[in-house]
Amino acid sequence: MKRIHIILAVLVVATASSVSAQTALGGGAYPNKPIRMIVPFPAGGATDILARALSQKLGEKIGQTVVVDNRPGAGGTIGADAASKAAPDGYTLLLATSSTHSIGPAINPKIPYNAETDFTPIAYVASSPNIVLVPNASPARDMREFMAHARKNPGQLNYASSGNGTIVHLTTEYFKAQSNTFILHIPYRGTALAMPDLISGKLDVLFDSFVTGMPHVKDGKLRALGVTSLKRTALAPDLPTVSESLPGFESVTWFGVYGPKGLNAELTARVNQAMNAALSDADVKERFARLGAEPTGGTPAAFAAMVKADNAKWKKIISERKISTE
Structure with missing residues (x-):
């Protein structure tokens, strides 16, 4: 009889523990x-x-x-x-x-x-990542050339963003700080609205979202200089990273x-x-x-x-x- 009581007590404790665990899980x-x-x-x-x-x-x-x-x-x-x-x-x-x-x-x-x-x-x-886009007429073929071009022409180049405080704006300001360049900011209400001006050459650079920027590169309308991930992306493995020219840069x-x-x-x-x-x-x-x-x-x-x-x-x-x- 004592053995049965012990078994019953163990079962009660086990059941209570199970209920408690289930209660904790909603x-x-x-x-x-x-x-x-x-x-x-x-x-x-x-x-x-x-x-x-x-x-x-x-x-x-x-x-x-x-x-x-x-x-x-x-x-x-x-x-x-x-x-x-x-x-x-x-x-x-x-x-x-x-x-x-x-x-x-x-x-x-x-x-x-x-x-x-x-x-x-x-x-x-x-x-x-973001993708760095320039017009096809840009003299820069890669990020090193772009940085050299910007340093030789301080305040003469401009960049678009999707508005103050957005990832596009902050990424470009981060790039300016790291590369010691002075590029003027022109905010738009979205990068899609900036695309015609970038393609026509009214804008000099745009750090756009990869998903919205890459199709313009594939269509031959813009040139891509790099991506802002620390390592090359599997989405475009042949495209260099900005960090290859500017060590440590990532956004x-x-x-x-x-x-x-x-x-x-x-x-x-x-x-x-x-x-x-x-x-x-x-x-x-x-x-x-x-x-x-x-x-x-x-x-x-x-x-x-x-x-x-x-x-x-x-x-x-x-x-x-x-x-x-x-």
């Missing part, structure tokens, strides 16, 4: 309902398309539907803020970008969340997944594992490539360290170059 074996992935940008844009490619495969790997929830506005701030205030139960994720967690916090002191402490980093999803748009603050380690690891499996899928890699993005993956700690370094870099350049969104 009231049942996680995930037991659809997962929401907030995308802080409009439907149809590059971030949204990337999110939909990722969410489909992530759903397969984690065993539950992942629903994309577009919450656009204020440069990604509205959606990111909503994610930061969600319950840390693993059922709300955020597809963040350098705009929401590196550049935005660096340039906007009134942002409604703390990018470092109000979220739980889960996985570095992908990165996309990429990154994409990563966060949970709200307080997401426990077990859930974080579960989503990270499924995310890395999804990013290894050939179909995801192919769909990302069409957007000019390369899958990354890795640990939550590595992702957090990358974002911290990226934010520090942009804070420094914004301060030194006295950049604002005004």
Whole structure:
């Protein structure tokens, strides 16, 4: 009889532990309902398309539907803020970008969340470089020639951006600081609006998004001098990096997944594992490539360290170059 009591006691403890573990994972074996992935940008844009490619495969790997929830506005701030205030139960994720967690916090002191402490980093999803474009009539055939040309003509060359405080603007100012060149800034309301002026030679250079810039190179309308990733991109392996002429230069748009603050380690690891499996899928890699993005993956700690370094870099350049969104 005593033996039976001992066995029953062990079973009760085991059952209680199982229930406790399941409760920690959202009231049942996680995930037991659809997962929401907030995308802080409009439907149809590059971030949204990337999110939909990722969410489909992530759903397969984690065993539950992942629903994309577009919450656009204020440069990604509205959606990111909503994610930061969600319950840390693993059922709300955020597809963040350098705009929401590196550049935005660096340039906007009134942002409604703390990018470092109000979220739980889960996985570095992908990165996309900028591409340096010049008119076909430009005397520069590569980055070294362009820098020499700019140094010989201080204040005589100009560059376009998609507006003050954008990644295109900051990347070019970063380049100017590193290369000791003086090139005038002409802001547009988007790089697409600047393209006709660049093609015609009214503009001298544009550090455009790879996905929107490369088609003009393939069509023979513009010349590409380099990409802004630290290493050559598999998307255009023959194209040199800017860092080959300007050591250490790097500027990429990154994409990563966060949970709200307080997401426990077990859930974080579960989503990270499924995310890395999804990013290894050939179909995801192919769909990302069409957007000019390369899958990354890795640990939550590595992702957090990358974002911290990226934010520090942009804070420094914004301060030194006295950049604002005004």
